[in-house]
């Protein structure tokens with residue numbers, strides 16, 4: 268539970284202090300006054316980066332040397348205080364938990380868990396596979412330390428293997444020698460990649476049915492399917508969620524692809540090429556879905572994130588609602604609110620442009636007004 272928030276030099280906030288009641292808070296403000304910035308600052312305490320994918324230097328207030336966000340938390344959160352800061356000149360990010368600076372940033376990951384719903388989530392469905400991989404990675408890393416370790420291990424081995432592949436394109440070294448340099452990274456890639464691919468499959472296997480139910484409950488009449496499509500992984504049904512079988516398949520795939528990868532200068536197989544495929548009535552939502560259908564699928568994915576984190580943490584994460592009902596008809600908006608309620612959301616930060624945009628379910632919450640980065 269978030270109790271207090273102190274934000275310094277973040278986006279358009281010079282110095283902002285906020286008390287958050289147990290049930291949550293509504294922030295009302297016109298476009299461009301800082302509502303999303305506030306939710307982004309809160310989410311930063313869980314993700315240790317911007318949920319909009321902004322670079323750290325870009326979220327520091329224009330002209331300021333550094334930003335700092337600090338929160339006081341109540342149970343069931345694991346920590347009493349969490350803070351994060353980033354300095355422009357040194358490019359250093361620091362996180363503290365209960366006043367102790369963490370030698371490794373990842374120890375502070377998820378200290379204030381939250382899930383954000385915003386109209387911008389439509390990118391989850393409408394954009395390329397990268398957005399959906401990021402969705403899976405954030406959710407699974409926050410729910411499982413083993414996934415986080417695998418993800419870090421995979422990313423660092425992939426960077427190195429790709430660097431060798433790129434260098435090989437300009438080098439005069441014999442092909443055999445080049446292959447040897449590239450293959451050095453493959454055992455680590457296959458091992459960590461096996462964990463990643465199996466965990467992503469396990470998520471889809473566990474949640475695809477619920478995803479279809481959510482889409483139907485929001486108002487879709489056609490069948491909604493969630494499928495994980497892997498490049499290089501084992502696609503046999505009994506192998507999908509088995510990390511060792513996925514590891515074996517990736518080992519084979521890296522070997523098979525190596526010479527093509529040497530020509531192309533990049534790794535062509537592995538979880539960095541996979542997709543979480545979303546279809547409605549058998550057609551890919553990304554290409555054929557209407558704006559409303561894409562919005563509904565994005566909301567269903569966020570609801571899955573909410574329950575996945577809730578089940579992993581043992582309590583409901585903070586809900587950040589950035590005017591999420593803006594483009595939904597009244598019937599859909601009401602059904603989404605019911606689903607949020609059923610998912611057990613407890614504390615809510617809701618940002619809306621006008622008072623009349625506050626849904627009935629949240630009219631009991633305390634209200635603050637945001638103007639030019641200042642709350643009143």
Ligand SMILES: Nc1ncnc2c1ncn2[C@@H]1O[C@H](COP(=O)(O)OP(=O)(O)OP(=O)(O)O)[C@@H](O)[C@H]1O
Nearest residue numbers: 278279298299300301302303304325326327328329
């Ligand atoms: N690094 C920064 N330093 C100072 N101001 C910034 C920075 N980054 C963004 N801003 C300002 O933040 C404002 C946008 O705030 P925000 O995205 O929170 O809007 P909003 O209140 O959510 O509006 P909308 O309802 O349109 O989504 C803009 O005025 C922008 O110039």
